[in-house]
Amino acid sequence: MAHYKQPVSVLVVIYTAKLEVLLLERADHPGYWQSVTGSCEPGEKLRDVAIREVMEETGLDARCYELTDWEKQNEYEIYFHWRHRYAPGVTRNTEHVFGLRLPLMAEVKLAPREHLNYKWLPWREAADKVFSPSNSEAILLLDRKIKPKLESH
Amino acid sequence: MAKDRIFLRTDVGDELLKNPGGRISGDEMLLMAMIDGKTGIKGIIKKVPPSVREKLDGVFAHLLFSGYIEEIGIVATGSTGQHKQVDANGTGENHSNGKDCAGLERELEEVRAQLEATRIRQKEIEVVFHKLRLRTSAYTEIMHAKLNKRLKVITGSEISGEELRASCERELRDALEGLQPLNHAVAEQQDVLDKTLRLKVSAKQLEKQEKEREEESGKLAQSHPYYMKLRGLDFFKGFANAELLQFMDISKLQKAESGEAILNEGDVGMPFYIIISGSVSIYKHDVNIASLEQGDFFGEFAYLSGEEPYRTARVVADTACDLMMVDPLDIEFAPVQLRLHVVEALLRGLVRRSLVSSKPLKNLAQDGAGKELDMTSK
Numbered sequence: 001m002a003h004y005k006q007p008v009s010v011l012v013v014i015y016t017a018k019l020e021v022l023l024l025e026r027a028d029h030p031g032y033w034q035s036v037t038g039s040c041e042p043g044e045k046l047r048d049v050a051i052r053e054v055m056e057e058t059g060l061d062a063r064c065y066e067l068t069d070w071e072k073q074n075e076y077e078i079y080f081h082w083r084h085r086y087a088p089g090v091t092r093n094t095e096h097v098f099g100l101r102l103p104l105m106a107e108v109k110l111a112p113r114e115h116l117n118y119k120w121l122p123w124r125e126a127a128d129k130v131f132s133p134s135n136s137e138a139i140l141l142l143d144r145k146i147k148p149k150l151e152s153h
Numbered sequence: 154m155a156k157d158r159i160f161l162r163t164d165v166g167d168e169l170l171k172n173p174g175g176r177i178s179g180d181e182m183l184l185m186a187m188i189d190g191k192t193g194i195k196g197i198i199k200k201v202p203p204s205v206r207e208k209l210d211g212v213f214a215h216l217l218f219s220g221y222i223e224e225i226g227i228v229a230t231g232s233t234g235q236h237k238q239v240d241a242n243g244t245g246e247n248h249s250n251g252k253d254c255a256g257l258e259r260e261l262e263e264v265r266a267q268l269e270a271t272r273i274r275q276k277e278i279e280v281v282f283h284k285l286r287l288r289t290s291a292y293t294e295i296m297h298a299k300l301n302k303r304l305k306v307i308t309g310s311e312i313s314g315e316e317l318r319a320s321c322e323r324e325l326r327d328a329l330e331g332l333q334p335l336n337h338a339v340a341e342q343q344d345v346l347d348k349t350l351r352l353k354v355s356a357k358q359l360e361k362q363e364k365e366r367e368e369e370s371g372k373l374a375q376s377h378p379y380y381m382k383l384r385g386l387d388f389f390k391g392f393a394n395a396e397l398l399q400f401m402d403i404s405k406l407q408k409a410e411s412g413e414a415i416l417n418e419g420d421v422g423m424p425f426y427i428i429i430s431g432s433v434s435i436y437k438h439d440v441n442i443a444s445l446e447q448g449d450f451f452g453e454f455a456y457l458s459g460e461e462p463y464r465t466a467r468v469v470a471d472t473a474c475d476l477m478m479v480d481p482l483d484i485e486f487a488p489v490q491l492r493l494h495v496v497e498a499l500l501r502g503l504v505r506r507s508l509v510s511s512k513p514l515k516n517l518a519q520d521g522a523g524k525e526l527d528m529t530s531k
Contacts, residue, residue, distance in 0.1 A: 027421035027422065027462075028421050028422055028423045028455070028462035029422075029423055029424070029480050029481075029482050030422065030424070030480070031405075031480070032480070032482060079482065079485050080485060081423070081456060081457075081481045081485065084459040113421050114421070131482070
Protein backbone atom coordinates (compact mmCIF):
# COMPACT_ATOMS: atom_id res chain seq x y z
CA MET A 1 0.00 0.00 0.00
CA ALA A 2 1.42 3.36 -1.08
CA HIS A 3 0.37 5.20 2.07
CA TYR A 4 -1.87 4.68 5.06
CA LYS A 5 -5.22 6.34 5.47
CA GLN A 6 -5.32 9.13 8.04
CA PRO A 7 -7.53 8.33 11.04
CA VAL A 8 -9.18 11.73 10.51
CA SER A 9 -12.23 12.04 8.31
CA VAL A 10 -15.19 14.23 7.46
CA LEU A 11 -18.90 13.48 7.38
CA VAL A 12 -20.95 15.85 5.23
CA VAL A 13 -24.69 15.88 5.80
CA ILE A 14 -26.22 17.16 2.55
CA TYR A 15 -29.72 18.51 3.09
CA THR A 16 -32.30 20.84 1.58
CA ALA A 17 -34.21 23.75 3.06
CA LYS A 18 -37.14 21.33 3.53
CA LEU A 19 -34.89 19.01 5.58
CA GLU A 20 -34.60 16.27 3.01
CA VAL A 21 -31.31 14.45 3.42
CA LEU A 22 -29.17 12.81 0.72
CA LEU A 23 -28.05 9.23 1.41
CA LEU A 24 -25.72 7.02 -0.62
CA GLU A 25 -25.62 3.18 -0.72
CA ARG A 26 -22.17 1.72 -0.32
CA ALA A 27 -20.92 -0.41 -3.18
CA ASP A 28 -18.75 -2.64 -0.99
CA HIS A 29 -21.58 -3.22 1.47
CA PRO A 30 -24.84 -3.25 -0.48
CA GLY A 31 -27.80 -2.23 1.65
CA TYR A 32 -25.73 0.08 3.84
CA TRP A 33 -26.65 3.76 3.51
CA GLN A 34 -24.73 6.81 4.66
CA SER A 35 -23.91 10.47 4.14
CA VAL A 36 -20.81 11.60 2.20
CA THR A 37 -17.66 10.58 4.06
CA GLY A 38 -13.96 10.59 3.37
CA SER A 39 -10.54 10.55 4.96
CA CYS A 40 -8.10 13.44 5.07
CA GLU A 41 -5.09 13.31 2.81
CA PRO A 42 -1.84 14.42 4.46
CA GLY A 43 -1.75 18.20 4.86
CA GLU A 44 -5.31 18.68 3.65
CA LYS A 45 -7.63 21.08 5.46
CA LEU A 46 -10.90 19.63 6.78
CA ARG A 47 -13.03 22.01 4.72
CA ASP A 48 -11.12 21.04 1.57
CA VAL A 49 -11.65 17.38 2.37
CA ALA A 50 -15.38 18.03 2.65
CA ILE A 51 -15.43 19.88 -0.72
CA ARG A 52 -13.36 17.15 -2.42
CA GLU A 53 -15.42 14.24 -1.06
CA VAL A 54 -18.74 15.90 -1.97
CA MET A 55 -17.43 16.40 -5.50
CA GLU A 56 -16.09 12.83 -5.78
CA GLU A 57 -19.15 11.11 -4.41
CA THR A 58 -22.00 13.30 -5.72
CA GLY A 59 -20.59 15.53 -8.45
CA LEU A 60 -21.87 18.58 -6.53
CA ASP A 61 -19.67 21.65 -6.01
CA ALA A 62 -19.94 22.39 -2.31
CA ARG A 63 -18.38 25.84 -2.86
CA CYS A 64 -21.59 26.93 -4.60
CA TYR A 65 -23.69 26.18 -1.52
CA GLU A 66 -23.69 26.82 2.21
CA LEU A 67 -21.03 24.53 3.71
CA THR A 68 -20.84 24.79 7.49
CA ASP A 69 -18.47 23.19 9.97
CA TRP A 70 -20.79 22.00 12.74
CA GLU A 71 -17.78 21.78 15.02
CA LYS A 72 -18.85 18.36 16.16
CA GLN A 73 -16.41 15.50 16.37
CA ASN A 74 -17.19 11.81 16.62
CA GLU A 75 -14.53 9.35 17.67
CA TYR A 76 -15.27 5.75 16.84
CA GLU A 77 -13.65 2.36 16.57
CA ILE A 78 -12.62 1.57 12.99
CA TYR A 79 -14.29 -1.63 11.73
CA PHE A 80 -11.80 -4.44 11.91
CA HIS A 81 -11.92 -5.35 8.23
CA TRP A 82 -11.06 -1.74 7.33
CA ARG A 83 -8.17 -1.35 9.74
CA HIS A 84 -5.53 -2.68 7.37
CA ARG A 85 -5.86 0.58 5.45
CA TYR A 86 -4.55 2.52 8.45
CA ALA A 87 -1.08 2.63 10.05
CA PRO A 88 -0.30 -0.29 12.35
CA GLY A 89 -1.95 0.09 15.75
CA VAL A 90 -4.47 2.70 14.61
CA THR A 91 -7.90 1.57 15.75
CA ARG A 92 -9.84 4.79 16.25
CA ASN A 93 -10.94 7.49 13.81
CA THR A 94 -12.00 11.07 14.45
CA GLU A 95 -14.79 12.29 12.23
CA HIS A 96 -15.57 16.00 11.77
CA VAL A 97 -19.17 16.82 10.90
CA PHE A 98 -20.08 19.35 8.19
CA GLY A 99 -23.45 20.40 6.84
CA LEU A 100 -24.12 21.29 3.19
CA ARG A 101 -27.35 23.13 2.56
CA LEU A 102 -28.93 22.94 -0.90
CA PRO A 103 -31.98 25.01 -1.87
CA LEU A 104 -33.67 21.99 -3.53
CA MET A 105 -33.08 18.28 -4.08
CA ALA A 106 -30.46 17.96 -6.82
CA GLU A 107 -29.45 15.36 -9.42
CA VAL A 108 -26.49 13.39 -8.13
CA LYS A 109 -23.65 11.81 -10.11
CA LEU A 110 -22.43 8.76 -8.18
CA ALA A 111 -18.89 7.40 -8.14
CA PRO A 112 -19.61 3.95 -9.62
CA ARG A 113 -17.02 2.04 -7.59
CA GLU A 114 -18.06 3.64 -4.35
CA HIS A 115 -21.83 3.78 -4.37
CA LEU A 116 -24.68 1.87 -5.91
CA ASN A 117 -27.63 4.23 -5.36
CA TYR A 118 -28.71 7.49 -3.80
CA LYS A 119 -31.89 8.63 -2.09
CA TRP A 120 -33.37 11.84 -0.71
CA LEU A 121 -35.23 11.12 2.53
CA PRO A 122 -36.99 13.26 5.14
CA TRP A 123 -34.44 13.87 7.88
CA ARG A 124 -35.95 11.56 10.50
CA GLU A 125 -36.26 8.68 8.03
CA ALA A 126 -32.72 9.34 6.89
CA ALA A 127 -31.49 9.16 10.48
CA ASP A 128 -33.15 5.73 10.76
CA LYS A 129 -31.78 4.49 7.46
CA VAL A 130 -28.06 5.10 8.00
CA PHE A 131 -26.10 2.24 9.57
CA SER A 132 -23.58 4.30 11.51
CA PRO A 133 -24.77 5.64 14.88
CA SER A 134 -22.61 8.78 14.59
CA ASN A 135 -24.09 9.48 11.12
CA SER A 136 -27.58 9.13 12.56
CA GLU A 137 -26.74 11.47 15.42
CA ALA A 138 -25.38 14.08 12.99
CA ILE A 139 -28.58 14.00 10.90
CA LEU A 140 -30.68 14.45 14.02
CA LEU A 141 -28.69 17.62 14.77
CA LEU A 142 -30.37 19.22 11.75
CA ASP A 143 -33.39 19.96 13.89
CA ARG A 144 -31.40 22.24 16.13
CA LYS A 145 -29.10 23.63 13.44
CA ILE A 146 -31.82 24.63 11.02
CA LYS A 147 -34.98 25.40 13.00
CA PRO A 148 -33.87 28.84 14.23
CA LYS A 149 -32.85 29.75 10.69
CA LEU A 150 -36.19 28.61 9.22
CA GLU A 151 -38.09 30.63 11.75
CA SER A 152 -36.07 33.77 11.14
CA HIS A 153 -36.81 33.64 7.39
CA MET B 154 -35.95 -9.44 145.88
CA ALA B 155 -33.66 -12.23 144.72
CA LYS B 156 -29.92 -12.12 144.53
CA ASP B 157 -27.84 -12.92 141.46
CA ARG B 158 -24.11 -13.45 140.92
CA ILE B 159 -22.31 -11.31 138.36
CA PHE B 160 -19.14 -12.27 136.47
CA LEU B 161 -16.73 -10.40 134.22
CA ARG B 162 -14.24 -11.71 131.60
CA THR B 163 -10.61 -11.44 132.56
CA ASP B 164 -8.01 -10.13 130.09
CA VAL B 165 -7.09 -13.71 129.31
CA GLY B 166 -10.78 -14.43 128.68
CA ASP B 167 -11.09 -11.44 126.35
CA GLU B 168 -8.03 -12.55 124.43
CA LEU B 169 -9.37 -16.07 124.16
CA LEU B 170 -12.71 -14.83 122.83
CA LYS B 171 -10.94 -12.88 120.11
CA ASN B 172 -8.78 -15.79 119.15
CA PRO B 173 -10.29 -19.10 120.30
CA GLY B 174 -7.80 -21.38 118.52
CA GLY B 175 -9.74 -24.47 119.65
CA ARG B 176 -8.85 -24.12 123.31
CA ILE B 177 -12.45 -23.87 124.58
CA SER B 178 -15.71 -25.45 123.49
CA GLY B 179 -18.56 -23.77 121.64
CA ASP B 180 -20.72 -23.69 124.80
CA GLU B 181 -17.94 -22.06 126.76
CA MET B 182 -17.49 -19.52 123.97
CA LEU B 183 -21.20 -18.76 124.06
CA LEU B 184 -21.17 -18.19 127.80
CA MET B 185 -17.99 -16.14 127.66
CA ALA B 186 -19.62 -13.87 125.10
CA MET B 187 -22.67 -13.38 127.33
CA ILE B 188 -20.69 -12.41 130.36
CA ASP B 189 -20.62 -8.64 130.44
CA GLY B 190 -20.21 -7.67 134.05
CA LYS B 191 -23.88 -6.65 134.33
CA THR B 192 -26.00 -9.69 133.56
CA GLY B 193 -26.21 -12.18 136.36
CA ILE B 194 -26.26 -15.97 136.07
CA LYS B 195 -30.03 -15.99 136.16
CA GLY B 196 -30.18 -13.58 133.23
CA ILE B 197 -27.75 -15.73 131.33
CA ILE B 198 -29.68 -18.91 132.02
CA LYS B 199 -32.73 -17.36 130.45
CA LYS B 200 -30.85 -16.64 127.23
CA VAL B 201 -29.04 -19.94 126.65
CA PRO B 202 -30.63 -23.00 125.05
CA PRO B 203 -31.88 -25.73 127.48
CA SER B 204 -29.12 -28.14 126.46
CA VAL B 205 -26.53 -25.68 127.73
CA ARG B 206 -28.53 -24.79 130.86
CA GLU B 207 -28.02 -28.26 132.28
CA LYS B 208 -24.25 -28.10 132.20
CA LEU B 209 -24.05 -24.42 133.05
CA ASP B 210 -22.52 -24.97 136.50
CA GLY B 211 -19.76 -27.12 135.10
CA VAL B 212 -19.01 -24.62 132.38
CA PHE B 213 -18.84 -21.72 134.83
CA ALA B 214 -16.60 -23.77 137.07
CA HIS B 215 -14.23 -24.48 134.20
CA LEU B 216 -14.14 -20.89 133.06
CA LEU B 217 -13.49 -19.67 136.61
CA PHE B 218 -10.90 -22.35 137.17
CA SER B 219 -9.13 -21.48 133.94
CA GLY B 220 -9.10 -17.78 134.91
CA TYR B 221 -11.15 -16.66 131.90
CA ILE B 222 -13.82 -15.05 134.07
CA GLU B 223 -14.07 -13.73 137.58
CA GLU B 224 -16.93 -13.03 139.93
CA ILE B 225 -17.35 -9.34 140.57
CA GLY B 226 -20.32 -9.18 142.87
CA ILE B 227 -23.94 -9.93 143.71
CA VAL B 228 -26.92 -8.07 142.34
CA ALA B 229 -30.47 -7.87 143.56
CA THR B 230 -33.10 -8.57 140.92
CA GLY B 231 -36.68 -7.28 141.11
CA SER B 232 -39.88 -8.38 139.41
CA THR B 233 -39.53 -5.39 137.07
CA GLY B 234 -36.30 -6.87 135.83
CA GLN B 235 -34.35 -3.88 137.22
CA HIS B 236 -30.81 -4.70 138.20
CA LYS B 237 -29.28 -3.27 141.26
CA GLN B 238 -25.60 -3.63 140.97
CA VAL B 239 -23.37 -3.66 143.97
CA ASP B 240 -19.81 -2.72 143.30
CA ALA B 241 -17.73 -5.45 144.83
CA ASN B 242 -14.49 -3.59 144.24
CA GLY B 243 -15.87 -0.26 145.43
CA THR B 244 -15.00 1.44 142.16
CA GLY B 245 -18.39 1.07 140.41
CA GLU B 246 -21.23 3.59 140.48
CA ASN B 247 -24.84 3.12 141.37
CA HIS B 248 -26.91 3.31 138.16
CA SER B 249 -30.34 2.76 139.65
CA ASN B 250 -30.94 6.34 140.79
CA GLY B 251 -33.87 7.18 138.52
CA LYS B 252 -36.40 5.67 136.20
CA ASP B 253 -34.80 7.28 133.07
CA CYS B 254 -31.45 6.07 134.02
CA ALA B 255 -32.74 2.53 134.53
CA GLY B 256 -34.45 2.54 131.10
CA LEU B 257 -31.28 3.73 129.39
CA GLU B 258 -29.34 1.13 131.27
CA ARG B 259 -31.68 -1.56 130.01
CA GLU B 260 -31.48 -0.42 126.46
CA LEU B 261 -27.74 -0.24 126.67
CA GLU B 262 -27.69 -3.77 127.98
CA GLU B 263 -29.79 -5.00 125.12
CA VAL B 264 -27.56 -3.28 122.59
CA ARG B 265 -24.53 -4.72 124.22
CA ALA B 266 -26.04 -8.17 124.23
CA GLN B 267 -26.84 -7.86 120.51
CA LEU B 268 -23.36 -6.59 119.81
CA GLU B 269 -21.91 -9.49 121.66
CA ALA B 270 -24.07 -11.97 119.79
CA THR B 271 -22.95 -10.42 116.52
CA ARG B 272 -19.35 -10.72 117.60
CA ILE B 273 -19.86 -14.37 118.41
CA ARG B 274 -21.44 -14.97 115.04
CA GLN B 275 -18.54 -13.14 113.40
CA LYS B 276 -16.11 -15.36 115.26
CA GLU B 277 -17.95 -18.45 114.14
CA ILE B 278 -17.88 -17.29 110.55
CA GLU B 279 -14.20 -16.50 110.84
CA VAL B 280 -13.59 -20.00 112.13
CA VAL B 281 -15.49 -21.59 109.29
CA PHE B 282 -13.75 -19.32 106.80
CA HIS B 283 -10.38 -20.22 108.24
CA LYS B 284 -11.15 -23.92 108.01
CA LEU B 285 -12.31 -23.56 104.45
CA ARG B 286 -9.16 -21.69 103.55
CA LEU B 287 -7.09 -24.40 105.06
CA ARG B 288 -8.96 -27.06 103.18
CA THR B 289 -8.72 -25.12 99.91
CA SER B 290 -5.01 -24.58 100.19
CA ALA B 291 -4.55 -28.22 101.17
CA TYR B 292 -6.57 -29.29 98.15
CA THR B 293 -4.60 -26.93 95.87
CA GLU B 294 -1.38 -28.34 97.26
CA ILE B 295 -2.56 -31.86 96.58
CA MET B 296 -3.66 -30.98 93.07
CA HIS B 297 -0.37 -29.21 92.31
CA ALA B 298 1.50 -32.15 93.67
CA LYS B 299 -0.51 -34.49 91.48
CA LEU B 300 -0.08 -32.28 88.40
CA ASN B 301 3.62 -31.94 89.08
CA LYS B 302 3.90 -35.67 89.38
CA ARG B 303 2.13 -36.12 86.05
CA LEU B 304 4.13 -33.35 84.37
CA LYS B 305 7.28 -34.86 85.71
CA VAL B 306 6.28 -38.10 84.10
CA ILE B 307 5.51 -36.32 80.82
CA THR B 308 8.37 -33.85 80.61
CA GLY B 309 10.87 -35.39 82.95
CA SER B 310 11.43 -32.01 84.57
CA GLU B 311 10.10 -30.46 87.73
CA ILE B 312 7.79 -27.48 87.61
CA SER B 313 6.59 -25.72 90.71
CA GLY B 314 2.91 -25.13 91.41
CA GLU B 315 3.38 -21.40 90.95
CA GLU B 316 5.06 -21.83 87.62
CA LEU B 317 2.39 -24.26 86.55
CA ARG B 318 -0.40 -21.93 87.55
CA ALA B 319 1.31 -19.00 85.84
CA SER B 320 1.80 -20.98 82.69
CA CYS B 321 -1.79 -22.22 82.80
CA GLU B 322 -3.02 -18.68 83.21
CA ARG B 323 -0.80 -17.53 80.40
CA GLU B 324 -2.12 -20.32 78.20
CA LEU B 325 -5.68 -19.50 79.08
CA ARG B 326 -5.13 -15.82 78.34
CA ASP B 327 -3.46 -16.65 75.03
CA ALA B 328 -6.24 -19.05 74.20
CA LEU B 329 -8.86 -16.39 74.92
CA GLU B 330 -6.96 -13.84 72.88
CA GLY B 331 -6.53 -16.35 70.09
CA LEU B 332 -10.21 -17.12 70.18
CA GLN B 333 -11.23 -13.66 68.98
CA PRO B 334 -9.51 -13.73 65.57
CA LEU B 335 -10.65 -17.33 65.30
CA ASN B 336 -14.23 -16.17 65.80
CA HIS B 337 -13.74 -13.52 63.13
CA ALA B 338 -12.23 -16.09 60.81
CA VAL B 339 -15.15 -18.42 61.40
CA ALA B 340 -17.60 -15.60 60.65
CA GLU B 341 -15.71 -14.75 57.48
CA GLN B 342 -15.57 -18.37 56.48
CA GLN B 343 -19.29 -18.61 57.03
CA ASP B 344 -19.79 -15.53 54.87
CA VAL B 345 -17.66 -17.00 52.10
CA LEU B 346 -19.56 -20.27 52.32
CA ASP B 347 -22.87 -18.43 52.10
CA LYS B 348 -21.70 -16.51 49.07
CA THR B 349 -20.35 -19.63 47.41
CA LEU B 350 -23.65 -21.34 48.01
CA ARG B 351 -25.56 -18.42 46.52
CA LEU B 352 -23.20 -18.38 43.53
CA LYS B 353 -23.65 -22.10 43.04
CA VAL B 354 -27.40 -21.69 43.12
CA SER B 355 -27.32 -18.88 40.56
CA ALA B 356 -24.88 -20.83 38.40
CA LYS B 357 -27.31 -23.75 38.44
CA GLN B 358 -30.17 -21.42 37.50
CA LEU B 359 -28.14 -19.89 34.70
CA GLU B 360 -27.21 -23.34 33.42
CA LYS B 361 -30.85 -24.30 33.45
CA GLN B 362 -31.87 -21.11 31.63
CA GLU B 363 -29.10 -21.65 29.08
CA LYS B 364 -30.35 -25.16 28.48
CA GLU B 365 -33.94 -23.98 28.12
CA ARG B 366 -32.88 -21.25 25.73
CA GLU B 367 -30.89 -23.72 23.67
CA GLU B 368 -33.86 -26.10 23.57
CA GLU B 369 -36.15 -23.24 22.60
CA SER B 370 -33.75 -22.15 19.86
CA GLY B 371 -33.62 -25.73 18.70
CA LYS B 372 -37.41 -25.86 18.35
CA LEU B 373 -37.52 -22.43 16.72
CA ALA B 374 -34.69 -23.29 14.39
CA GLN B 375 -36.31 -26.53 13.31
CA SER B 376 -39.44 -24.65 12.33
CA HIS B 377 -37.35 -22.52 9.93
CA PRO B 378 -37.57 -23.73 6.30
CA TYR B 379 -33.79 -23.75 5.75
CA TYR B 380 -32.79 -24.91 9.20
CA MET B 381 -32.40 -28.61 8.47
CA LYS B 382 -30.47 -27.89 5.29
CA LEU B 383 -28.10 -25.48 7.05
CA ARG B 384 -27.64 -27.77 10.05
CA GLY B 385 -26.29 -30.39 7.73
CA LEU B 386 -23.72 -28.08 6.12
CA ASP B 387 -20.05 -28.39 7.02
CA PHE B 388 -19.76 -24.64 7.54
CA PHE B 389 -22.14 -24.69 10.52
CA LYS B 390 -20.91 -27.89 12.17
CA GLY B 391 -19.75 -26.24 15.41
CA PHE B 392 -22.55 -23.67 15.62
CA ALA B 393 -25.03 -23.92 18.51
CA ASN B 394 -28.68 -23.75 17.46
CA ALA B 395 -28.95 -20.22 18.81
CA GLU B 396 -25.87 -19.17 16.86
CA LEU B 397 -27.18 -20.67 13.66
CA LEU B 398 -30.39 -18.74 14.18
CA GLN B 399 -28.45 -15.53 14.74
CA PHE B 400 -26.45 -16.20 11.63
CA MET B 401 -29.61 -16.76 9.61
CA ASP B 402 -30.82 -13.45 10.94
CA ILE B 403 -27.82 -11.44 9.75
CA SER B 404 -27.48 -13.15 6.37
CA LYS B 405 -29.70 -12.66 3.35
CA LEU B 406 -31.13 -15.47 1.26
CA GLN B 407 -30.46 -15.11 -2.44
CA LYS B 408 -31.53 -17.28 -5.36
CA ALA B 409 -29.64 -17.65 -8.62
CA GLU B 410 -30.86 -19.29 -11.77
CA SER B 411 -28.77 -21.70 -13.77
CA GLY B 412 -26.27 -19.75 -15.89
CA GLU B 413 -26.69 -16.51 -13.92
CA ALA B 414 -23.53 -14.56 -13.00
CA ILE B 415 -23.56 -14.05 -9.26
CA LEU B 416 -20.31 -12.05 -9.13
CA ASN B 417 -18.33 -10.36 -11.91
CA GLU B 418 -14.58 -9.83 -11.93
CA GLY B 419 -13.81 -6.21 -11.04
CA ASP B 420 -17.14 -5.58 -9.28
CA VAL B 421 -17.03 -3.78 -5.94
CA GLY B 422 -18.40 -5.74 -3.00
CA MET B 423 -17.41 -7.35 0.26
CA PRO B 424 -20.16 -9.83 1.13
CA PHE B 425 -19.35 -13.54 0.85
CA TYR B 426 -21.72 -16.38 -0.05
CA ILE B 427 -22.47 -19.84 1.34
CA ILE B 428 -24.05 -22.36 -1.05
CA ILE B 429 -27.14 -23.92 0.55
CA SER B 430 -28.02 -25.92 -2.54
CA GLY B 431 -26.86 -26.10 -6.15
CA SER B 432 -23.39 -25.61 -7.58
CA VAL B 433 -21.35 -22.76 -9.07
CA SER B 434 -18.26 -22.40 -11.25
CA ILE B 435 -15.44 -19.92 -10.69
CA TYR B 436 -13.87 -18.24 -13.73
CA LYS B 437 -10.79 -16.12 -13.81
CA HIS B 438 -10.27 -14.39 -17.18
CA ASP B 439 -12.88 -16.82 -18.58
CA VAL B 440 -10.92 -19.86 -17.40
CA ASN B 441 -12.82 -22.23 -15.13
CA ILE B 442 -10.58 -22.58 -12.10
CA ALA B 443 -12.97 -24.33 -9.69
CA SER B 444 -16.44 -25.70 -9.09
CA LEU B 445 -18.14 -25.38 -5.72
CA GLU B 446 -21.23 -26.97 -4.31
CA GLN B 447 -23.47 -27.23 -1.28
CA GLY B 448 -21.68 -26.19 1.93
CA ASP B 449 -18.84 -24.36 0.14
CA PHE B 450 -18.38 -20.61 0.30
CA PHE B 451 -17.08 -17.99 -2.17
CA GLY B 452 -16.51 -14.24 -2.37
CA GLU B 453 -14.58 -14.19 0.93
CA PHE B 454 -11.43 -12.82 -0.74
CA ALA B 455 -12.67 -9.20 -0.81
CA TYR B 456 -13.39 -9.51 2.93
CA LEU B 457 -10.22 -11.27 4.04
CA SER B 458 -7.53 -10.13 1.62
CA GLY B 459 -7.07 -6.65 3.04
CA GLU B 460 -7.02 -5.31 -0.51
CA GLU B 461 -9.62 -3.01 -2.05
CA PRO B 462 -13.02 -4.75 -2.06
CA TYR B 463 -13.02 -5.80 -5.70
CA ARG B 464 -14.16 -9.17 -7.00
CA THR B 465 -11.24 -11.06 -8.45
CA ALA B 466 -13.21 -13.76 -10.23
CA ARG B 467 -16.55 -14.38 -11.94
CA VAL B 468 -18.94 -16.77 -10.26
CA VAL B 469 -21.66 -18.39 -12.38
CA ALA B 470 -24.47 -20.65 -11.17
CA ASP B 471 -24.25 -24.09 -12.82
CA THR B 472 -27.67 -25.04 -11.49
CA ALA B 473 -30.45 -23.17 -9.73
CA CYS B 474 -28.86 -22.12 -6.44
CA ASP B 475 -29.96 -21.14 -2.94
CA LEU B 476 -27.31 -18.90 -1.42
CA MET B 477 -26.70 -17.10 1.87
CA MET B 478 -25.18 -13.67 1.39
CA VAL B 479 -23.24 -12.40 4.42
CA ASP B 480 -21.93 -8.84 4.75
CA PRO B 481 -18.76 -8.54 6.87
CA LEU B 482 -20.23 -5.40 8.43
CA ASP B 483 -23.01 -7.55 9.86
CA ILE B 484 -20.38 -9.93 11.19
CA GLU B 485 -18.74 -6.94 12.91
CA PHE B 486 -22.04 -6.01 14.54
CA ALA B 487 -22.76 -9.60 15.64
CA PRO B 488 -21.94 -10.95 19.13
CA VAL B 489 -18.26 -11.76 19.51
CA GLN B 490 -18.84 -15.50 19.91
CA LEU B 491 -20.78 -15.76 16.65
CA ARG B 492 -18.23 -13.59 14.88
CA LEU B 493 -15.45 -15.84 16.08
CA HIS B 494 -17.25 -18.97 14.91
CA VAL B 495 -17.93 -17.52 11.46
CA VAL B 496 -14.29 -16.55 11.04
CA GLU B 497 -13.19 -20.00 12.28
CA ALA B 498 -15.51 -21.69 9.80
CA LEU B 499 -14.03 -19.59 6.98
CA LEU B 500 -10.50 -20.32 8.16
CA ARG B 501 -11.16 -24.06 8.38
CA GLY B 502 -12.53 -24.08 4.84
CA LEU B 503 -9.53 -22.15 3.54
CA VAL B 504 -7.04 -24.42 5.29
CA ARG B 505 -8.72 -27.49 3.83
CA ARG B 506 -8.44 -25.98 0.38
CA SER B 507 -4.78 -25.08 0.86
CA LEU B 508 -4.01 -28.65 1.94
CA VAL B 509 -5.72 -30.00 -1.14
CA SER B 510 -3.94 -27.58 -3.46
CA SER B 511 -0.55 -28.45 -1.94
CA LYS B 512 -1.00 -32.19 -2.56
CA PRO B 513 1.37 -33.59 -5.18
CA LEU B 514 -0.22 -33.62 -8.62
CA LYS B 515 0.03 -37.42 -8.74
CA ASN B 516 -2.22 -37.76 -5.72
CA LEU B 517 -4.62 -35.22 -7.07
CA ALA B 518 -4.94 -37.22 -10.25
CA GLN B 519 -5.66 -40.34 -8.20
CA ASP B 520 -8.24 -38.56 -6.06
CA GLY B 521 -9.86 -37.38 -9.22
CA ALA B 522 -12.54 -35.47 -7.41
CA GLY B 523 -13.16 -32.11 -9.01
CA LYS B 524 -14.28 -30.61 -5.73
CA GLU B 525 -10.86 -31.08 -4.20
CA LEU B 526 -9.33 -28.87 -6.82
CA ASP B 527 -11.64 -26.08 -5.73
CA MET B 528 -10.36 -22.59 -5.65
CA THR B 529 -12.77 -19.90 -4.77
CA SER B 530 -13.24 -16.45 -6.16
CA LYS B 531 -9.53 -15.79 -5.95
